[in-house]
Amino acid sequence: MSKIQEIQEMVAKGKTKVVAGLVQEALDGGAQPKEILDAMIESMGIVGDKFSAGEIFVPEMLISAKAMSKGVDVLKPLLAGDASTSLGTCVIGTVAGDLHDIGKNLVSMMLESAGFTMIDLGVDVPAAKFVETAKENNAVIVAASGLLTTTMPALKETSLALKDAGFTVIVGGAPVTQAYADEIKADGYAPDAGSAVTKAKELVKK
Numbered sequence: 001m002s003k004i005q006e007i008q009e010m011v012a013k014g015k016t017k018v019v020a021g022l023v024q025e026a027l028d029g030g031a032q033p034k035e036i037l038d039a040m041i042e043s044m045g046i047v048g049d050k051f052s053a054g055e056i057f058v059p060e061m062l063i064s065a066k067a068m069s070k071g072v073d074v075l076k077p078l079l080a081g082d083a084s085t086s087l088g089t090c091v092i093g094t095v096a097g098d099l100h101d102i103g104k105n106l107v108s109m110m111l112e113s114a115g116f117t118m119i120d121l122g123v124d125v126p127a128a129k130f131v132e133t134a135k136e137n138n139a140v141i142v143a144a145s146g147l148l149t150t151t152m153p154a155l156k157e158t159s160l161a162l163k164d165a166g167f168t169v170i171v172g173g174a175p176v177t178q179a180y181a182d183e184i185k186a187d188g189y190a191p192d193a194g195s196a197v198t199k200a201k202e203l204v205k206k
């Protein structure tokens with residue numbers, strides 16, 4: 001089994017204590033940080049499928065998420081570029097009712113390394129809190145994440161409230177599409193953390 005496959009298996013099994021070490025070993029063996037990250041994301045997809053199939057339950061999903069976070073911690077300094085220019089403040093959070101934060105954290109990390117000053121509100125963030133924080137910090141862009149079909153209305157409420165207050169909004173998360181982003185009047189959508197950077201930069205330049 002390759003080191004990458006081993007990492008995938010350990011993330012899926014939620015072995016929080018070994019993932020960081022394995023990630024370091026994979027790096028030492030010449031694996032690329034992006035390759036390791038993509039492998040762990042794929043693993044979370046498998047975890048989700050197992051949950052859908054009733055083979056595992058919430059605690060197992062949570063522990064896999066923790067295992068992945070340990071691996072991401074090792075990759076963080078390597079994925080982050082060196083941002084020499086400041087692009088302004090970006091407020092980011094996961095919308096009300098939603099506790100998923102791995103994707104949001106990755107997006108936040110990538111935006112920070114691209115030069116944005118990040119204010120991370122965490123998870124379960126009400127629309128009013130996004131607006132209030134964006135106002136207080138004169139945000140150039142606000143990023144909202146939603147991972148559940150049941151929290152898509154909260155994403156809509158957030159986007160509309162921010163647009164009403166005059167902010168530029170970017171949205172994302174597994175169930176979100178460009179069509180939905182258009183429907184909720186968001187300025188931008190991106191399917192992953194890498195393209196979130198390209199999109200956010202494009203939006204703040206406008």
Ligand code: B12
Binds near residue numbers: 051098
């Ligand atoms: C880990 C996990 C959990 C953990 C979360 C822990 C944590 N700290 O995040 C816990 C155990 C808490 C959890 C709980 C639940 N979960 Co859950 N969870 C997952 C799982 C397995 C992985 C999510 C993940 O981290 N993926 C990896 C990251 C990197 O991907 P990502 O989040 O999609 O992010 C990328 C992009 O979407 C994008 N992106 C994300 N945010 C943003 C924001 C912006 C602005 C942009 C531009 C881009 C962007 O970029 C990211 C990086 O590339 C998914 C399965 C899956 N396939 O996604 C289910 C999943 C999302 N969960 C699901 C469900 C049903 C639940 C629960 C309702 C279960 C329950 N019965 O209680 C609860 C809800 C709790 C709540 N109120 O939020 C379902 C959702 C189904 C649906 N369509 O709504 C899924 C799809 C599993 C499934 N197949 O059924 N979950």
